[in-house]
Amino acid sequence: MRLILRIIAALLVLLILVLLVNTFRLKSHQLTDVSPASPIEVPDSAIQHLAGAIRIPTVSYTDYALTDTTQFDKFLTYIRTTFPLVHQRLKHETFNQYGLLYEWKGSNPALKPILLMGHYDVVPVIQGTQRMWKRPPFDGLIEGGYLYGRGTLDDKMSVIGLLESAEYLLRTNFQPERTVFLAFGQDEETSGQRGAQTIAAALKQRNVTLEYVLDEGGIIKTDGVSGLKKSVALIGITEKGYLSLELTAIGKGGHSSMPPVQTSIGMVAEAVSKLERNPFPARLDGGVDRLLDYLASEVSFGQRIALTNRWLFGPLIKQQMAQTKSTNASIRTTTAPTIFRAGAKDNVLPIDATATVNFRLLPGDTVEGVIERVKDVIENDSIQVTVLGKGNNPSVVSDPESPSFLKIHQTIRSIFPEVIVAPYVMLGATDSKYYSALTSAIYRFSPVPLNDAETQGIHGTNERIRVKDYQNMIRFYVALIKNN
Template sequence: MRFFLRLIAFFVGIVLVVLLVNTFRLTSHQLANTPSAAAVIVPDSAVQRLVGAIQIPTVSYTDYTLTDTTQFDKFVTYIKASYPLIYQRLTHQTFNQYGMLYEWKGRNPALKPVLLMAHYDVVPVIQGTQKMWKRPPFAGIIEDGYIYGRGTLDNKMSVMSLLESVENLLKTNFQPERTLLLAFGQDEETSGKLGAQTIAAALKKRSVSLEYVLDEGGVIKPEGVSGINKPVALIGISEKGYLSLELTAIGKGGHSSMPPPQTSIGMVAEAVSKLEHNPFPARLNGGVDQLLDYLASEVSFGQRVVFANQWLFSPLIKQMLAKTKSGNATLRTTTAPTIFRAGAKDNVLPIDAVATVNFRLLPGDTVDGVIERVKKVIDNDSVTVSILGKGNNPVPLASTETPAFLTIHQTIKSIFPNVLVAPYVMLGATDSKYYSALTSSIYRFTPLALTDAETAGIHGTNERIRVKDYQNMVWFYMTLIRNSQK
């Protein structure tokens, strides 16, 4: 008995030693002593140009026939008038009339181009919510240090701040060593096929290979993440894939007074219930592990032990993260029933019943793999599973060891010295995925500090941006362009 107790004590001791060694071997991923970026004065006129852009309602609809393209014409005319140096000195090309690509030739053709992208279409204001806005959604009113309006957070402010950045650099006679590309889409909110997909295909046809792509995505979280009370700048290194499936069951119909043991509605409802009660397994290797690695050196000693030894504490980490909806979504491919169609009369059995279930795929999962698992979980040949539209696999994880990631990291620290920087996987989707054939280094970051409450303005009510934050965006992009020349 003593032998076994000693053996157990020996193994416990070995584990404790491994835990402590891993913990004390941790090195910080945070850059120290980053010089502050050269100050940039962003005039009030730049803010007014954003206001003017917000006042043009470039709303895109899934049904393109509903889209008022005259507003897109106005926007194109507006930026041509607003940024004369860009149109004088940069090569400009349009795609499907409203997608825009600008090329600023670098002096060294041996360096791969950098592509900075954004989109200027916006989502509609939800019918019936207009009166809930503090200021009209397309008035572009400035009040109490904020600019109100649709597009102030998603994503017209990025388009305008990028154009402001390049126009300002042109005024100083700055000449890049590395070619800079600006790509602005007109339909990101509906698919990105007319804009980003077409632009990316054109660049691929020219055999363009990119150093990196930077798109909208992660922001600075003032309240921190994972128990950290410091602001954290999240750089998206991937985004989830997308898939919607229809589950269909066909019954015989008939009068409700003589129902069969299970109707078509019952079969589909049971299938949906099985999917909800059998979620995809939680995994840390879909990007969460890298987020924890970057933050491990910044937490308390107890948390550091946990984060530094994911091999042992992964069940505990998963349990902690799964307590919130966002944390749970970072761990797994999610399952969300969104539409149910069946029946037309209360006393008539429907012949067919259809449920739509949306999945957001964690990196490492595939469309084919999700479909296979769904069929296995449902385990009912009477329920057919078919793809609605076209799904897409997750974008592969971009490396955090590239010069491009280091450049973005350095730029963030030079503008926002008090923030921590960490990689993460976006839960939503962008149109940057179309550029994955041109580079493996696609990153997603918007230089804005947004609380959870402020983030709700994206696609929501009272979308707004601080004037100071917009000016910082111009400062950030000017600095990033300068820093990307090596």
């Protein structure tokens, strides 16, 4: 018995030593030797330029026939007059009339170009919610240090901010060493096929390869993430895939006074319930592992032990991350029933019933794998499973240790020296996915500080941006272009 106890004690000591060695060997991923960016004075006209862009309601609709293209014509006229040097000195092209590509030739053709991108279309304001806005969504009003309006966060701030930065640098006769492409889509909110997909295809046809792509996406989250209360600049290194499935059951219909044991509605409802009760398993890979690597050196010692020894504490970390919607979504493929269609009258049994279920795929999962698992979970051959539209697999995970990532990291720290920088998994989708054939280094980051409540303005009510934050965005883009 004593021998067994001694063995157990020795193993326990060994375990503790392994945990401590792993913890103390941890090195910070944060760049510390970063000089502040050269200060630039952003004129008051810059925020007015963004306000003018907000006043042009470039709303895109899934049904393209509903899109008011005259507003897109106005936007193109507006940026031509607002940023004259950009349009005089940079080569610029349009794709499908409204997709925009600018080429700023670098002095060293041996260097691969970079591509900085955004989109200027916006989502509609939900009918009936206009009265909930503090300021009208398309009036571009500045009040209390904020500019209000649809597109201030998603994503005219990036488009106008990049044009403003380029115009500033052209006024100083700056020429980048590396060629810079600026690409702006007109339909990101509906698919990106007319804009980004077409632009990317044209560049591929021209045999262009890119050093890296930077699109919208991550933010500077001021209320921290995963137990870290400091501001964290989140750079998306991948984005989840997208798939919507329709689950359809066919019944016999008839009068509601004589229902069968299970109706078509009952069959579909049961299938949806099974999917909700059996979520996809949580995983600490697919990009979230790189986030944890970066955060490990910045958290308390107890948390550091757990994050550096995920081989042991993985189940506990998953359990903790599953407590909030955003972190739970970052560790699994999510399942979200969104539409249910059946019946037309309260006393008539519907013949068919259909539910739409949306999945956001974590890197490592595939469209085919999700469909197979859905059928296995439902266990009902009477339910037809159909792909709605076109699903897409998750993007490739870009390297957070690459020179390109480090360049973005360095630029962030030069403008926002107090923030922690970390890679993360984008839960939504961006136009950047169309550029995967041109580079393996695709990053998603918007240099805007927001807390969790403020992010609700994206696609929501009272979308707004602080004037000082927009000024810092311009400083960031200027510094990034100079750093390349």
